[in-house]
Amino acid sequence: MSTAVENLGGQTPRGEKNLVTQLDYARAGQITPEMRAVAEAERRDPEFVRAGVAAGRIAIPANVRHLEKGLVPRGVGTGLSTKVNVNLGISGDVADASMEWEKVGTAEKYGADAIMDLSNSGKTRFFRQQLVERTPLMVGTVPMYDAIGYMEKPLVELTAEDLLATVRAHAEDGVDFLTIHCGINRRVIETFKETGRLMNIVSRGGSLLFGWMEVTGNENPFCEHYDEVLEICHEYDVTISLGDSCRPGCLFDANDAAETAEMIELGKLTKRAWDAGVQVMIEGPGHMAINEIAANVTMEKRLCHGAPYYVLGPLVTDVGVGYDHITAAIGGAISASAGADFLCNVTPAEHLCLPDAKDVLDGLIATRIAAHAADIAKGVPGAREADDRMGDARRRLAWGEMWDYALDPDTARARHEASPASTEGTCTMCGKMCAVRTVNKVFEGTTIDLDLE
Structure with missing residues (x-):
């Protein structure tokens, strides 16, 4: 600390x-x-x-307890590089902690800025505590996922005190940012029911709270007891990541009345958090057509007073199943270039199954490409440097330097070496007809040998 x-x-x-x-x-x-x-x-x-x-334009999620254990501080927000998060955590069907630790290693090795532990089955606290102990990356969690197992109660028997106790446990464990779905209150639910949606509520935490509210008839405890939530966050300097319960789960629902109604509530909650000395991030979509993304970012920045925007993709089509790391990277690049600050990686396993370590790697690299491309467009200081160095290395056919500038040097090197070219310095795509080699030889005044036999 x-x-x-x-x-x-x-x-x-x-x-x-x-x-x-x-x-x-x-x-x-x-x-x-x-x-x-x-x-x-x-x-x-x-x-x-x-x-x-x-x-409030920049947040530095840095729990005082995680700082004591070696957290490397990172900033999220306007004027800074776009940050990238990796999701992991055990589920009820796949509870393999060793695989989750492999994902942690992947996140750390390949340039993630944050890890969200989305474990939702059994006793999750030990893994969370170990994660905070071991990783220098920012750590986020969703206390609502953990409440049922932590309190050993069915969903509908959970009380406001139970949920606040779960929030406190996560804060005490050193979590840097907590996703808490405070915005889905009775007003938002009324709008949701009145206007309807194609896919209803696809947020896991949002759906749990919606179910709890419908069964009990009570207000969202995180909304009703928001001041107590903020007191806990302030005590440990936990950044509150205001969850987007009504984020669109398909293109049809993007930027609809329910999502907008909740965004209005999140804007109000943002100001209350700042008044309490608590840092804020806002979570966003979801699924959204390309032509709607920039307007969504503008709306968030306007309604939520410039607070950092943390988006899941957005996925720009609903039919890329099995390749949603690509659909999300397209949306992420557009969203971040329009002003979003934090991208959550989406893997090829999205909508299908719990991702493995290879899925996490594919999703992480795709998301980092999106973030990097957006940073170039936004003019983030130093963003273009690696690209310019890569261009120079390619001109000189300096393969070893190319690996240094690649986002995933291991894959790049392995693909090149797996298909060795017969002509030194080239690859098997062009061989002796390599355009770079030809022009280099012209400028060197050496013979251009194009004998293909």
């Missing part, structure tokens, strides 16, 4: 009265070591980061 912050006029010890979260310090005009670390990684001035955090 950090021990000091930088006041604009000197050093102030962390722990000053009422200053706990990154938002608290930023609003007090103080630059924390975490803000400075983000600024260095992003090639930004520390004051740029501090001002962004103070305004």
